[in-house]
Amino acid sequence: MVRYVLRRLLFTIPVLFGISLVVFLVVRLAPGDPAKVMAGEHASPEFIEAVRVRWGLDRPLYVQYGIWLSRALRGDLGLSIATKAPVLQEVLGRFPATLELSLVAMMFATVFGMAAGILSAVRQYSLFDYLAMVGALIGISVPVFWLGLMLMLFFGLYLDLLPISGRLDPGITLRTITGLYLLDALLTRNGKAFVNALAHLVLPGVALGTIPMALIARMTRSAMLEVIRQDFIRTERAKGLPERLVIYRHALRNALIPIVTVIGMEFGLLLGGAILTETIFAWPGLGRYTVDAVYARDYPAIQGAVLFIACVFVIVNLVTDILYAYINPRIRYR
Amino acid sequence: MRTIEDIAETFRLLCRNRAALAGLVILGVYVFVALFPWLLAPNDPLKRDLALRYQPGFWAGKEFARFPLGTDYLGRCVLSRIIWGTRTSLLVGVIAVSISTGLGMFLGLLSGYFGGWVDIALMRVVDILFAFPSILLAITIMAALGPGLEKAMIAIGIVYTPQMARVVRSVTLVIREMEFIEAERALGASHARILLHHILPNVLAPAVVYATLSVAGAILDAAALGFLGLGAMPPAPEWGAMLSGSHKALTSGAWWAVAFPGLAIMLAVLGLNLLGDGMRDLLDPRLRM
Numbered sequence: 321m322v323r324y325v326l327r328r329l330l331f332t333i334p335v336l337f338g339i340s341l342v343v344f345l346v347v348r349l350a351p352g353d354p355a356k357v358m359a360g361e362h363a364s365p366e367f368i369e370a371v372r373v374r375w376g377l378d379r380p381l382y383v384q385y386g387i388w389l390s391r392a393l394r395g396d397l398g399l400s401i402a403t404k405a406p407v408l409q410e411v412l413g414r415f416p417a418t419l420e421l422s423l424v425a426m427m428f429a430t431v432f433g434m435a436a437g438i439l440s441a442v443r444q445y446s447l448f449d450y451l452a453m454v455g456a457l458i459g460i461s462v463p464v465f466w467l468g469l470m471l472m473l474f475f476g477l478y479l480d481l482l483p484i485s486g487r488l489d490p491g492i493t494l495r496t497i498t499g500l501y502l503l504d505a506l507l508t509r510n511g512k513a514f515v516n517a518l519a520h521l522v523l524p525g526v527a528l529g530t531i532p533m534a535l536i537a538r539m540t541r542s543a544m545l546e547v548i549r550q551d552f553i554r555t556e557r558a559k560g561l562p563e564r565l566v567i568y569r570h571a572l573r574n575a576l577i578p579i580v581t582v583i584g585m586e587f588g589l590l591l592g593g594a595i596l597t598e599t600i601f602a603w604p605g606l607g608r609y610t611v612d613a614v615y616a617r618d619y620p621a622i623q624g625a626v627l628f629i630a631c632v633f634v635i636v637n638l639v640t641d642i643l644y645a646y647i648n649p650r651i652r653y654r
Numbered sequence: 655m656r657t658i659e660d661i662a663e664t665f666r667l668l669c670r671n672r673a674a675l676a677g678l679v680i681l682g683v684y685v686f687v688a689l690f691p692w693l694l695a696p697n698d699p700l701k702r703d704l705a706l707r708y709q710p711g712f713w714a715g716k717e718f719a720r721f722p723l724g725t726d727y728l729g730r731c732v733l734s735r736i737i738w739g740t741r742t743s744l745l746v747g748v749i750a751v752s753i754s755t756g757l758g759m760f761l762g763l764l765s766g767y768f769g770g771w772v773d774i775a776l777m778r779v780v781d782i783l784f785a786f787p788s789i790l791l792a793i794t795i796m797a798a799l800g801p802g803l804e805k806a807m808i809a810i811g812i813v814y815t816p817q818m819a820r821v822v823r824s825v826t827l828v829i830r831e832m833e834f835i836e837a838e839r840a841l842g843a844s845h846a847r848i849l850l851h852h853i854l855p856n857v858l859a860p861a862v863v864y865a866t867l868s869v870a871g872a873i874l875d876a877a878a879l880g881f882l883g884l885g886a887m888p889p890a891p892e893w894g895a896m897l898s899g900s901h902k903a904l905t906s907g908a909w910w911a912v913a914f915p916g917l918a919i920m921l922a923v924l925g926l927n928l929l930g931d932g933m934r935d936l937l938d939p940r941l942r943m
Contacts, residue, residue, distance in 0.1 A: 338782030466916030592787025
């Protein structure tokens with residue numbers, strides 16, 4: 321197992337370098353003088369020159385990459401054109417919002433997706449199975465931003481049940497410790513803020529979680545169906561074991577391996593979906609930051625945010641692979 | 655090579671699968687709309703009339719029949735814009751996937767057939783592109799290229815290339831080891847001949863299945879870019895771009911300007927997913943989930 325983890329970690333290093341190269345090249349592919357691109361269109365000539373010298377933009381491309389990479393490794397991603405603040409600081413400040421939204425969406429997707437998948441498999445070809453699978457098919461076909469808008473329209477504006485933007489109402493105060501508002505509210509025993517933060521999470525969380533929920537439901541159903549047909553399940557039933565135990569103790573455990581993989585993969589993809597969901601619900605996370613940076617042509621911010629999200633994505637995939645190998649020993653010896 | 659009869663047989667089997675048939679019918683309707691928008695659209699999709707902004711549609715009574723699905727924030731006919739937008743969205747999906755299929759098949763065939771350092775180098779590039787969530791990669795490429803529909807096609811084409819390359823590579827790896835390839839080689843066939851005449855035909859079926867499913871994703875991603883204002887440029891009618899001013903429409907109570915373009919996207923993607931699933935079960939049971 322240790323050898324597998326080490327090998328998998330080693331494989332990650334070239335990928336991380338590749339990501340940094342892609343992110344570095346984004347600025348070079350943008351039209352115009354790179355110093356001007358990095359300093360902003362309205363920067364003074366002196367500032368543009370300072371940026372040119374600082375990042376070595378008058379030197380060969382590979383030297384520029386070297387300078388940029390060594391700075392990035394030390395946490396220096398440059399200054400945002402829009403705010404003049406260090407990009408790393410801004411990105412780190414916004415990450416907890418995205419993390420909290422993704423975790424809530426994933427929890428929603430896992431609980432409801434697995435429940436629907438198990439019920440569908442146990443009652444194959446029933447009305448529930450049929451409806452759930454049609455629902456799942458619609459779920460993977462819906463554009464996430466449109467779903468967000470429709471939820472906002474119905475539950476936010478028409479029924480006026482839930483807040484449609486931001487993380488907290490303006491009147492609510494919360495001392496932030498981790499940046500995950502639900503956790504912070506629990507730590508500071510702030511019940512009012514907890515309820516308010518939770519209410520703000522419902523619509524974006526459901527919008528973001530629907531597509532993974534549909535995929536998890538489909539995967540759970542097919543994995544369960546495969547296991548239920550096997551001989552050992554027939555033996556369990558023949559022994560007279562209650563059906564509930566057969567399904568939850570024996571069948572589900574064996575079906576978990578593909579399900580966990582899908583959940584891991586989906587969690588990574590959520591980070592992408594968060595870009596659109598955050599834009600709709602004015603959620604102050606990394607996704608919205610990225611989009612705003614693209615609008616403002618704030619290239620240092622684009623680079624920093626994309627680099628950070630891609631690294632998180634790689635780490636999530638790495639953890640998924642390791643978990644997968646842990647659950648399924650056969651993988652380790654491939 | 656597959657003959658006409660093979661294709662007809664495949665088509666007949668597809669029609670027997672109810673879900674695939676439904677997908678085929680939905681897709682057929684969309685293609686018809688995309689080909690003949692001027693026959694179907696009740697109004698000029700670009701004609702604006704600020705006096706008629708946010709008008710409701712047929713549900714509000716007979717006097718609103720002129721704009722069956724209402725009007726948007728510039729008083730343009732929502733139905734006509736959806737109809738003309740069909741052409742744009744299908745075209746973006748098909749062109750983007752053509753790019754990814756061409757590039758992906760090229761990379762996958764080379765990688766799988768030659769192996770060795772070619773394979774290692776190409777697959778590392780694929781791994782790196784895989785390390786980005788798809789919409790993030792598309793946005794990043796758009797940030798470099800600047801907004802526009804053609805650039806969105808290129809960006810989405812690049813985004814879908816690595817997966818296609820992997821699918822094609824894995825099939826190529828299997829075919830390469832078969833005896834008939836060895837026989838060809840013994841007869842003195844060139845690499846190009848083996849690749850084009852013997853491996854390519856065998857790769858086509860999974861590639862077509864994968865391409866169909868990718869068109870669904872490509873249409874969704876193109877709509878997302880349009881929604882963010884990075885894809886189609888106004889005033890061109892495009893489904894995603896039609897949704898980009900939605901907050902204003904929603905707070906004005908004009909739900910129709912938001913609901914219908916999204917429904918159009920969802921149905922198109924649903925049709926493609928149904929068809930793709932059916933084709934996968936039929937042509938390549940190994941890929942079945």
